[in-house]
Every structure is written in C-alpha cells, then in structure tokens.
Amino acid sequence: QVQLVESGGGLVQAGGSLRLSCAASGSISSIVIWGWYRQAPGKQREWVGHIIGGSLPKYAESVKGRFTISRDNAKNTLYLQMISLKPEDTAVYYCNAPNVWGQGTLVTVSS
Numbered sequence: 001q002v003q004l005v006e007s008g009g010g011l012v013q014a015g016g017s018l019r020l021s022c023a024a025s026g027s028i029s030s031i032v033i034w035g036w037y038r039q040a041p042g043k044q045r046e047w048v049g050h051i052i053g054g055s056l057p058k059y060a061e062s063v064k065g066r067f068t069i070s071r072d073n074a075k076n077t078l079y080l081q082m083i084s085l086k087p088e089d090t091a092v093y094y095c096n097a098p099n100v101w102g103q104g105t106l107v108t109v110s111s
Helices: none
Strands: 002-007 010-013 018-026 033-039 046-052 067-072 077-082 091-097 105-110
Touching (some): 018 033, 018 091, 018 105, 033 067, 033 077, 046 067
Parallel strands (some): 010 105
Antiparallel strands (some): 002 018, 018 077, 033 046
16 A cells, blocks of 8 residues: 655745655555646646656646656655746645545645
8 A cells, every 4th residue: 555645835936946745655666657636726636747667757738848757766755846836836736646645735826
C-alpha cells in the first residue's frame, strides 16, 4: 500500500513560483505512473501532468512550459515546480499514483 503526502502549497503573487513535493511511503516500487492533478473552486479535478518510469513527463496544455515534474527516487519524492503562476492556477493540488491520492495542498495565486 502506497501513501502520498503533499507539501509546499501557499499564497503567491501572479508571476511567482512555488515547488510542491509529494512524499511517498509504502510499496514505492509499485509506482510506475506518478502525477499531479488539481481542483479549482467549483470545478472538476483536472490532470496537470505525470511521469511514467524514466520517460519524459507529459503536461496539460494549460501548464506546458511553466510547470515541471521531476522525481527523486532516492527520496521517494515527486516534485512539481511551478513558475509564472497565474490566478487561474489557484487550486488544491493532488499527487496521484495508481488508486492512491494524497490529501492535497492549496495553491493560491493572487492578482
């Protein structure tokens, strides 16, 4: 069983940066696909991006060029580096592995 814990959310001004972390524990070796989703107020949860094994990450069009996903296997941690943040990036960000979700971390971007 895998457990995921996100951290790093907060309040940032438009144009700013944040880095989210997702620490995994449990059966880490079972995590082949690992990614991020977000849910803005009043909207459905949407896919942000993911990484499969050692392949290049894939991203939603809305974040491509601004967000970067990376994985540190030694630390069992997934990262989401976000730059050039926009107010529309405001959401709760969730880490996801197959059949497992973290509790989410809130990112608020002020205009």
